[in-house]
Amino acid sequence: MRDRAWHPPALTPLYKTSVARSPQRAPLSFATTISEETSPVFGNDVLGPLDNDLIHNFAKDGAGAIGPRIVVYGRVVDEANRPVPNTLIEVWQANAGGRYRHKKEGYLAPLDPNFGGCGRCITDENGWYEFRTVQPGPYPWPNGPNDWRPAHIHFSIFGHAFAQRLISQLYFEGDPMIWQCPIVGTIPTPEAIETLVAKLDMGATIPMDARAYRFDIVLRGKRQTLFENRMEGL
């Protein structure tokens, strides 16, 4: 079961779009079945050589994206702290100036011709993942009259059960905008928010190249084991 007091509730009026997009009736509960305890499989054969390198995967030959170069890495585990190997992670983000490459985005900061903003990777056998990118900039958005998102990277993680499917956002240690943001503020507790803040990790930097941030991800559920001829529930 998900701890719904830990996750943001559906209705969070300070994040205005949630008002008309939140169910009003309680979600119905049932114990998971094989439909929720299975999930699609993605092998390394779906990945191209630059899929986890956002500095170069959209850039022209010999060029690279402009902005502070960083490595983002971490481990995906379940709630019992066991690694989640071979699972797909997709990321997307704005460029160093806070501009997204999307036709519905009208922020006046320019696009970077060498930055697309998407990347993906698959965790290794111990649950580790890594990608390279430029640190995204904050950007203004039409919610309150002067709301700005903190610098953030969107994450999509599959896990090994469809009930583990998760989308969230990474924020950066020390960013004062985190505590101003109505989307961050949908999360009820500061403790839960802190788990979305990637930590600067100088020990993992690549000298004269890129700094590193560590961001660990926890998926719901114990790792499933066979028990009396059926999957154990999540």
Added chain:
Amino acid sequence: MIRDVTRLKETPSQTAGPYVHIGCTPNFCDIGGVYPHDLGSKLITGDVTGERITIKGTVFDGTGTPLKDALIEIWQADSAGLYNSVNETRGTADANFTGWGRSPGDMDTGEFTFETVKPGAVPFRDGRMMAPHVTFWIVARGINLGLHTRMYFEDEAEANAADPILSKIEHQNRVPTLMARREEDGVYRFDIHLQGADETIFFDV
């Protein structure tokens, strides 16, 4: 007995935001040349077994307005009721069917479309059979935690009546919100209402 008592808290969810397509369907939003194709755009990858069907639908907000920035994913068994997953232990699923699809919907109308096969029945925890169903997961701007629901088929009345989950729902007048309507041969419509009088049943699984 020694037990591992480590309990971590799940990473909290955040909205997918309005630009989810950059990361999940980049070709759809004109970011070409990074991935050869968008993941999940095809469930059928070869000579698939079973009845081919099309699922269409639209996600509506509480004012009745279609969402044009949602991302819809489906997960289902093959025509024999087997999942194409490492956790499937009952047999081997059809190799030409992934079971997983992803659609950003039409850019102008928001309507999503999946070309798939009608799933076979799969067992509930106690061995009773569940009626054929497709699991839906919906994310979008304004949705803080992805919404799970199930689509059943209105032309499977007998199996639906015996379904262990449908039959347990207290408010039976809401069950029709989970039924796909057969529009024509092989085409089913499943509209999703996030809020209001005809609000779709969502599950906390």
